[in-house]
Amino acid sequence: MTQARIGVLFFKRLWKLFGILFGNFTSRSALIFYSLTILSLLMQFVIYAAGLIPSKYFEVLGSKDYPGFQQLAIYSILVIVLNAVMKSSLNYVSRVLYLTWRKMLCSRLHDQYFSRINYYKLNVVNDNLDNIDQRITRDVDQFTKEWSLLMSRLVVIPFTIGYYSYQCFASTTWLGPVTIYVYFVVGTIINRLIMAPIVRLNVEQEVCEGDFRFQHLKVRVNSESIAFYQAGKTEHVKSEKRLNLLLKTLMSLYNWSFWLNSSVNIFDYVGGILSYLVIAVPIFGGDYDHLAPEEISSLISRNSFVCIYLIHSFSQLIDMSSTIGDIAAHTHRLGQLLEGFDVNTDERKEEFSDDGHKNESYSNVHQMLFDEPNTSKSRAALEKKVLDSIDGSSEAEFDNGSHTYFHLSNVTFSAPKQARNLVEHLTLTLKAGKNVLITGATGSGKTSLLRVLAGIWPSHSGSVKKFCDFGPKGVMYLPQKPMLTDGTLQDQIIYPRLDPYPEYSSDNDRDRMIGIVEEVGLTTLLENNGGFEGNFELNWADKLSPGEAQRLMFARLFYHYPDLAVMDEPTSALSKFTEKKMFELCIERKITYVTVAHSPNLKEHHDVELHLSGQGQWSVTAIQSTRF
Structure with missing residues (x-):
């Protein structure tokens, strides 16, 4: 003033x-x-x-x-x-x-x-x-x-x-x-x-x-x-x-x-x-x-x-x-x-050093990977080269047969403008086929870790290496609060795109969306809205129940078909039966997922648990597979 x-x-x-x-x-x-x-x-x-x-x-x-x-x-x-x-x-x-x-x-x-x-x-x-x-x-x-x-x-x-x-x-x-x-x-x-x-x-x-x-x-x-x-x-x-x-x-x-x-x-x-x-x-x-x-x-x-x-x-x-x-x-x-x-x-410029090179706090090597002439071999070689250069990581530490999505090395972060570190010196590799469950008490930094992975929060030290991009064959985030845009039911499913994917014909894309809607149990929603392009709604949040909103987010996930899904409390409003079905559909589609959750029931759907105990402490534990 x-x-x-x-x-x-x-x-x-x-x-x-x-x-x-x-x-x-x-x-x-x-x-x-x-x-x-x-x-x-x-x-x-x-x-x-x-x-x-x-x-x-x-x-x-x-x-x-x-x-x-x-x-x-x-x-x-x-x-x-x-x-x-x-x-x-x-x-x-x-x-x-x-x-x-x-x-x-x-x-x-x-x-x-x-x-x-x-x-x-x-x-x-x-x-x-x-x-x-x-x-x-x-x-x-x-x-x-x-x-x-x-x-x-x-x-x-x-x-x-x-x-x-x-x-x-x-x-x-x-x-x-x-x-x-x-x-x-x-x-x-x-x-x-x-x-x-x-x-x-x-x-x-x-x-x-x-x-x-x-x-x-x-x-x-x-x-x-x-x-x-x-x-x-x-x-x-x-x-x-x-x-x-x-x-x-x-x-x-x-x-x-x-x-x-x-x-x-x-x-x-x-x-x-x-x-x-x-x-x-x-x-x-x-x-x-x-x-x-x-x-x-x-x-x-x-x-x-x-x-x-x-x-x-x-x-x-x-x-x-x-x-x-x-x-x-x-x-x-x-x-x-x-x-x-x-x-x-x-602040963005500060991410770069004086010689113009990007600092190591967060980097995306996705474009480097896909610019190589021989995609599969060169991607694995570049991943190994990048990973081996971090803290002396050896080849034995990483599974050569599995594509790496993220690698975090000695990452320390806190909430913006907060002095207390949420997590300190975290080292973690997220790779294909290994579904990770992130648990911990409220305020321990679970959602904050997802923000660091997405690059919307900075880390104080360490490095976050990202080997994928958003969308198909990449990564997709499902935030804790479902994002419901304005428009038709189709607009909800294809979000954040404005138009369906051009590689699919109109009929094939429509059939694919119908199948997805049926799989997640939203057929009634499709019928009540006059199909995918009927009933333009400005406020879907008022129209849908919390459970419908979460199932619609899974429909969006399956439509975009990413390699990796990073999800924050994605099934908190779903029954145990529906919850199990959503994770089964992810497995069927070979979508690797990282999930933040409080419920111990989700352990059966994951391979690794990352537990954040607060005050910067963390631990990684293999989960005995009992799923399905």
Whole structure:
């Protein structure tokens, strides 16, 4: 909150955002901005022509010039029509610029948000920023919309101030421009003092809006659990608390906005009569005594327009004070988000040594394996070469006939920002055909180990060698909380793909999915949703029971058909019979699996138990095979 003000940091962040919005000199947004600038400048000539029309009417009506009146009537109608068309065109181009800017900024944020698992780091690991979703949606929308509206005024204000200052000087000598300039400076200072707390309150308002919206999102997602707990009153109190905090912030914002708006309106209305006060000096001084009454009337009208428009140009800058307050809030929030991406990028660079080689904490040699000309022989040779280079590992330690998926050597890790190590000096090899069960007390680091395997948590020391990639013939993770996306039943099964695998024909892929759904016992779900492509659902989590959700995750696993499945409590909501069947299906498909579980019943489905005892201790034990 201390940074939510207009200062050096604001302009630094604004410059960075403008770099994204404008791209290069030939980008689409730049070309639209050029068109907006040209239209805005042409609009000023039309406004100037329209502004002088009243003075011309004073002159022709005062002198009873009927032919001149007819010509002026036609001319004024044409100018008015042109003025209306130009205003509509300017408004249209501003909206197109807004859409273009929103697309560019959102797309850039999406690129960075969904790369290098920033969506996980910013929301879970480095939780320094609030409401990331609101920043990408609402803040981007408001920021681009406000700037697209401001640009048409900002680009012409220097031109109009310079031109109308000259015209004002020609009519009133130095007195007119100096009076207006002093008037503007005083107004700017007063509004700047009032605006300082408004910027801070705008940022606080955005935070409170996000928290209030998130509270209701939490109720919607967990409505059934809240109903079982009979916790409606508790959630009601929490919702009211967030609402009251939001309204209190808005009330403070409106209180300060009252004084800012009062100041802006006073300067606007005083500006309306300032032109007459300025022109009164030369008139009462006798400078225009030689002119006829109709000429004096025309002069007053013309001078009033020039002075009023000069004041209007300055007033536009003053009027922008309240808008700048909103823009500053959005600028700071978006700037903080970009800086959060930069921090994660810097952390990513730290994974590499000074000579550009990747450090040994985590590496993926999958691409190296599959780049070799003779896949099977060269893969085994490269695996042996990599493994033998780690801590002097010998060939006897590893089964040459079995493909290795992961090798962990002396790995020590803890939860982010936590000093206590969860596991210390872990050495483990995960290879084909050896199903590993990870057990331990709550908080001993079981799920954390899966995060280290996935590369979303770093290890403090040691090395994690990965010999597989995500997907078919690779590795697939099933997190503890089933990930249910929006869409059809087919979208659930093929997730995280957007389309079915191209190597299967449409009919074969459909038959394969039907067989998988029948195997996991979800035929009723298929029938009730009108097939794989029927009933587009936004919230499958509310539609499915926990057991159905876990069986659907196994259907997804079997569809992707990986070599290795890494699963976290995958059968906690299943019966023992269904649990046994799911592991049997994995064995039938020759899918090796690593399972985190509390239940001792799962031992019969595994070959090795890795037990994490807490305080960094661990042990590996062979399980006597009794399965099936």
